[in-house]
Amino acid sequence: MCLEWDKSASSLLEKVPPFVQKTVREKVETLARERGRTRVTEAEVMAARDSFMDKSQPVAGAPQAGKTKPADDKKLSILKKYPKYFDSAGNPVLYQIKPCRGAEVNCPFLITDSKILADKIRNRLEEVKFTEKLMNKIEGQILPHHTLKLAVSGCPNSCSMPQIKDFGVHAVEPVFVDPESACIECMKCVETCREDAITIQDGQVSIDKEKCVHCGLCAKVCPSGSIKAGKKTYRTMVGGKVGRHPKFAVDILPQAEESATLKALDVCVDMILSSKTEHRFRVLLEQQGIEEIKKRL
Numbered sequence: 001m002c003l004e005w006d007k008s009a010s011s012l013l014e015k016v017p018p019f020v021q022k023t024v025r026e027k028v029e030t031l032a033r034e035r036g037r038t039r040v041t042e043a044e045v046m047a048a049r050d051s052f053m054d055k056s057q058p059v060a061g062a063p064q065a066g067k068t069k070p071a072d073d074k075k076l077s078i079l080k081k082y083p084k085y086f087d088s089a090g091n092p093v094l095y096q097i098k099p100c101r102g103a104e105v106n107c108p109f110l111i112t113d114s115k116i117l118a119d120k121i122r123n124r125l126e127e128v129k130f131t132e133k134l135m136n137k138i139e140g141q142i143l144p145h146h147t148l149k150l151a152v153s154g155c156p157n158s159c160s161m162p163q164i165k166d167f168g169v170h171a172v173e174p175v176f177v178d179p180e181s182a183c184i185e186c187m188k189c190v191e192t193c194r195e196d197a198i199t200i201q202d203g204q205v206s207i208d209k210e211k212c213v214h215c216g217l218c219a220k221v222c223p224s225g226s227i228k229a230g231k232k233t234y235r236t237m238v239g240g241k242v243g244r245h246p247k248f249a250v251d252i253l254p255q256a257e258e259s260a261t262l263k264a265l266d267v268c269v270d271m272i273l274s275s276k277t278e279h280r281f282r283v284l285l286e287q288q289g290i291e292e293i294k295k296r297l
């Protein structure tokens with residue numbers, strides 16, 4: 001259940017960029033609950049900010065001393081301020097995977113539980129020893145922007161924001177018109193489609209492929225089976241970033257099965273680890289060209 005927010009606390013939240021407000025709100029409320037508060041005040045927002053920025057006490061889960069090799073301690077000294085770059089045993093983890101919470105909250109838009117693919121991505125990064133190899137590759141201090149950001153969402157609504165991650169994926173459920181099933185012109189699909197992609201005329205169903213985002217919702221509401229859902233797949237995009245010059249990720253696989261998605265991950269990881277520079281992934285992509293990745297998929 002959401003906590004009530006004071007006016008002053010709400011004004012502080014409004015200053016945060018809109019696309020991260022939801023996440024910040026959740027984090028502030030979680031911390032406020034942990035502090036036994038039933039209402040969010042300005043003090044709660046500031047305490048949360050201090051906690052995120054590590055301006056106060058060590059945060060639960062923060063890396064413990066002596067868990068990394070002395071040679072790596074210097075490299076990791078900046079990341080050590082942020083618990084999210086370490087596992088519960090204090091080992092560095094130079095990637096963050098954010099799944100959406102669709103399955104957890106029984107989201108009505110859910111196509112595929114994002115945590116399933118997120119776990120496979122995590123396993124893959126562990127198998128290839130991504131953290132170890134990235135640490136060896138970077139000569140100086142490891143900074144937050146060196147780490148790989150990934151997100152998986154259970155539907156095109158993209159709550160975990162794959163569009164601004166280095167490697168982002170969301171589930172899709174393409175639909176098609178089945179000419180064998182007669183449309184009864186109930187218009188439920190038209191009412192359901194938020195993209196205004198469906199037209200019905202004289203019992204003929206037409207879906208505008210340019211507008212359709214493959215959410216699969218029209219197939220779910222169609223009583224006659226005139227619109228059917230195809231195979232659930234994933235859309236993969238790469239190179240999204242925020243910061244000084246934000247960029248949206250670029251599509252590399254608009255609709256692909258899990259195995260192809262994981263292969264795309266392998267290609268991106270190889271590109272990062274074999275690069276001689278320490279540039280952000282987006283910069284590497286722009287230097288080498290998105291077509292280079294596509295050729296290797």
Ligand code: SF4
Nearest residue numbers: 100102107154155159
């Ligand atoms: S991305 Fe889709 S499935 Fe996941 S929480 Fe958001 S709306 Fe629900």
Ligand code: SF4
Nearest residue numbers: 193212213215216218
């Ligand atoms: S799949 Fe979604 S976006 Fe595409 S036509 Fe159906 S409801 Fe509209």
Ligand code: SF4
Nearest residue numbers: 183184186187189222
């Ligand atoms: S929901 Fe199905 S039956 Fe109803 S108008 Fe759309 S295609 Fe026709």
